[in-house]
Amino acid sequence: MTETLKNTGFEEMTLNMGPQHPSTHGVLHLLLKMDGEVITEARPDIGYLHRGMEKLAEKRTWGANIALSDRWDYIASMSNNFAAVLGPEKLMNIAVPKRAEYIRIIMAELNRIASHLIFFGTYGIDIGAFTPFFYAFREREMILDLYESVCGARLTYNYFRIGGVSADLPEEFVPGVKAFIKYFRPKLKEYDTLLSTNPIFMDRTVGVGAISKEEAVDWALSGPNIRASGISFDIRKEDPYSVYSEFDFNIPTGKNGDCWDRYMVRMNEMSESARIIEQALEKLEPGDIMAKVAKVIRPPAGEIYTHVEAPKGELGVYCISDGSTMPYRYKVRGPSFVNLAILQKMLRGLKIADVVAVLGSIDIVLGEVDR
Amino acid sequence: MIYASQSLGDLWVWLLERLAEFCGWLGIPEVIRYSVEKGAYAIGLLVFISLTALVLIYMERKVSAHMQLRYGPMWTGGWHGWSQTIADMIKLLLKEDVIPDKADRWVHRVAPIVVFVPSLLGFLVIPFDKHLIGADLNVGILIIFGFSSIAVLSIFMGGWASNNKYTLLGGLRSAAQMISYELPLVLSVLGVIMTVGSLKMSDIVMAQKDVWFLFTPNFLGFIIYIIAGTAEVNRTPFDIPEAESELVSGYNTEYSGLKYGFFMLSEFTNTFIISAIAATFFMGGWNGPSWLPGIVSFLGKTYLIVFLLMWFRWTFPRFRVDRLMDFGWKFLLPLSFFNILMIAVWVLVKK
Numbered sequence: 036m037t038e039t040l041k042n043t044g045f046e047e048m049t050l051n052m053g054p055q056h057p058s059t060h061g062v063l064h065l066l067l068k069m070d071g072e073v074i075t076e077a078r079p080d081i082g083y084l085h086r087g088m089e090k091l092a093e094k095r096t097w098g099a100n101i102a103l104s105d106r107w108d109y110i111a112s113m114s115n116n117f118a119a120v121l122g123p124e125k126l127m128n129i130a131v132p133k134r135a136e137y138i139r140i141i142m143a144e145l146n147r148i149a150s151h152l153i154f155f156g157t158y159g160i161d162i163g164a165f166t167p168f169f170y171a172f173r174e175r176e177m178i179l180d181l182y183e184s185v186c187g188a189r190l191t192y193n194y195f196r197i198g199g200v201s202a203d204l205p206e207e208f209v210p211g212v213k214a215f216i217k218y219f220r221p222k223l224k225e226y227d228t229l230l231s232t233n234p235i236f237m238d239r240t241v242g243v244g245a246i247s248k249e250e251a252v253d254w255a256l257s258g259p260n261i262r263a264s265g266i267s268f269d270i271r272k273e274d275p276y277s278v279y280s281e282f283d284f285n286i287p288t289g290k291n292g293d294c295w296d297r298y299m300v301r302m303n304e305m306s307e308s309a310r311i312i313e314q315a316l317e318k319l320e321p322g323d324i325m326a327k328v329a330k331v332i333r334p335p336a337g338e339i340y341t342h343v344e345a346p347k348g349e350l351g352v353y354c355i356s357d358g359s360t361m362p363y364r365y366k367v368r369g370p371s372f373v374n375l376a377i378l379q380k381m382l383r384g385l386k387i388a389d390v391v392a393v394l395g396s397i398d399i400v401l402g403e404v405d406r
Numbered sequence: 407m408i409y410a411s412q413s414l415g416d417l418w419v420w421l422l423e424r425l426a427e428f429c430g431w432l433g434i435p436e437v438i439r440y441s442v443e444k445g446a447y448a449i450g451l452l453v454f455i456s457l458t459a460l461v462l463i464y465m466e467r468k469v470s471a472h473m474q475l476r477y478g479p480m481w482t483g484g485w486h487g488w489s490q491t492i493a494d495m496i497k498l499l500l501k502e503d504v505i506p507d508k509a510d511r512w513v514h515r516v517a518p519i520v521v522f523v524p525s526l527l528g529f530l531v532i533p534f535d536k537h538l539i540g541a542d543l544n545v546g547i548l549i550i551f552g553f554s555s556i557a558v559l560s561i562f563m564g565g566w567a568s569n570n571k572y573t574l575l576g577g578l579r580s581a582a583q584m585i586s587y588e589l590p591l592v593l594s595v596l597g598v599i600m601t602v603g604s605l606k607m608s609d610i611v612m613a614q615k616d617v618w619f620l621f622t623p624n625f626l627g628f629i630i631y632i633i634a635g636t637a638e639v640n641r642t643p644f645d646i647p648e649a650e651s652e653l654v655s656g657y658n659t660e661y662s663g664l665k666y667g668f669f670m671l672s673e674f675t676n677t678f679i680i681s682a683i684a685a686t687f688f689m690g691g692w693n694g695p696s697w698l699p700g701i702v703s704f705l706g707k708t709y710l711i712v713f714l715l716m717w718f719r720w721t722f723p724r725f726r727v728d729r730l731m732d733f734g735w736k737f738l739l740p741l742s743f744f745n746i747l748m749i750a751v752w753v754l755v756k757k
């Protein structure tokens with residue numbers, strides 16, 4: 036309770052923001068205690084989208100879990116697929132063919148661009164600018180078209196397989212990606228003129244919801260959120276999985292860890308992803324797309340933690356195998372869930388208008404928070 | 407002589423003369439003649455306002471759509487979905503009128519009327535053309551600002567009566583915002599009033615016969631007016647009372663059906679009034695090339711400003727509520743005082 040409240044005898048107001056609210060990005064429920072427009076306490080209430088993914092995983096075969104993984108962070112399914120296949124592959128010591136590795140990386144990086152585009156569009160709406168959304172979706176649509184040409188799906192791809200990928204690239208895919216990258220680079224500048232450097236936008240985001248380096252580590256943030264605070268932590272560099280060590284790319288970092296830094300890190304990451312895709316396209320050579328894997332997948336008993344750098348942060352899967360066709364335990368570390376926790380600390384003392392600015396800037400997907 | 411004129415105002419005067427002749431011939435008292443004259447104008451005005459609202463809503467949809475790489479309504483009515491707004495209006499009329507359980511029913515019902523009536527009354531003193539003005543009062547502009555400030559009350563009533571925390575916040579925000587921005591709004595117009603030396607709308611238009619005030623030192627006043635005017639009609643970047651991503655829909659969250667329609671209509675009529683005043687005060691009103699009818703010139707300028715406001719709306723993000731106050735009180739208000747000072751010096755030098 037703030038001083039004014041104590042002295043005047045006015046009451047705090049409790050505001051239930053969500054689960055039905057236009058800018059809680061799904062079904063997040065925020066319990067806000069407010070002194071006028073200033074937030075004195077914020078409590079995220081999650082679970083409205085809980086589907087029991089981890090329990091479901093225990094009753095499905097290793098292969099079938101890839102299809103489940105599509106539904107964690109449903110706007111970056113390729114990265115989820117990536118996390119889902121790495122564990123069993125390591126347990127079974129499967130060497131994935133080179134071509135499949137490059138295809139995986141192209142897919143994951145395209146997905147990173149698509150995910151950040153959604154962030155860009157919805158963040159504009161959160162701040163009150165509606166138009167960027169449509170520009171972002173125009174480009175995202177092209178990525179989805181490319182995906183559709185490969186695996187037939189536009190949202191839940193189920194494209195990765197243990198030991199490779201499900202289908203080889205169609206003929207028009209590689210030229211399509213090249214054309215997209217060529218088209219996409221100038222668009223990034225367009226976004227900057229449209230939103231990034233807009234004085235009102237900067238007024239709303241610069242210095243708002245700053246996270247210090249120490250806080251970012253303490254709250255176990257990952258992905259663009261920790262990088263915005265100035266810590267260059269990226270699993271693609273720290274613990275390279277797949278063939279990421281072959282690629283030359285930078286890790287954009289911020290300085291102050293405020294909303295604008297988090298926003299800019301994502302904007303810069305898109306062009307870095309484009310660089311990775313270009314390099315991967317050059318290295319792509321004809322070959323197998325699947326390793327020789329037994330029909331029935333039975334990883335040897337053991338446990339393993341594998342993680343990938345998903346668009347939202349560190350997406351880890353800790354799986355225990357008892358040697359059967361189904362995982363014994365399948366724990367998912369969703370970056371959105373972990374990143375969301377710091378919200379209750381950041382929101383204290385901010386205005387209600389900042390809630391959406393801060394919530395948008397940590398870029399959560401409720402499908403991954405609740406699982 | 408009607409054929410010689412190109413102006414709707416002249417036609418109106420001609421009609422009034424015929425009416426006066428007719429009344430004189432029949433010996434009808436002056437009171438009745440006056441009532442008929444004003445009644446006819448009022449009906450014309452109401453028709454115009456409803457048409458304007460339809461056009462503005464359609465225009466907003468199309469402008470926003472094309473800025474957002476969309477087409478907007480394309481099917482209803484055939485040509486580019488021209489009748490979409492009419493269909494929407496019918497839908498609004500047919501919708502259930504919901505009053506929340508614990509709402510203050512009376513205030514909840516009255517608020518849409520309180521918002522709509524002043525926005526209609528503002529049209530009384532807008533000079534559409536030479537002689538085409540409801541009442542050429544000697545306090546013309548004050549009447550408009552007086553009426554437009556009533557709108558605050560209604561938004562506050564609506565926000566308060568709905569018994570919803572979001573609407574309450576929206577109502578409080580709008581009260582703070584509209585009161586703060588009324589000052590720069592009025593002060594920005596003061597420069598023009600000082601230049602002309604009259605509050606009468608027709609005088610202000612006549613004073614711009616040679617050069618629009620936009621191209622004089624009053625330019626600064628124009629900028630301030632557009633900014634404050636955008637805030638006054640609650641459009642982005644100042645749409646804080648209804649901030650969609652924060653307050654769901656702000657003060658009108660709990661309104662539905664026709665009552666919501668009134669709120670929406672008044673938003674568009676207010677937009678039109680603010681643009682019309684800008685056209686009158688800074689862009690010469692119905693002054694224009696001699697071959698162009700005055701009303702066309704006036705509406706053209708007004709719609710240009712309307713387009714400008716829509717352009718703002720669909721490209722700018724929203725201010726935060728406390729920054730908005732800072733901007734209004736710490737920047738816009740001193741700037742408008744400076745503007746007044748500058749105009750005063752300019753007027754003195756010109757003399």
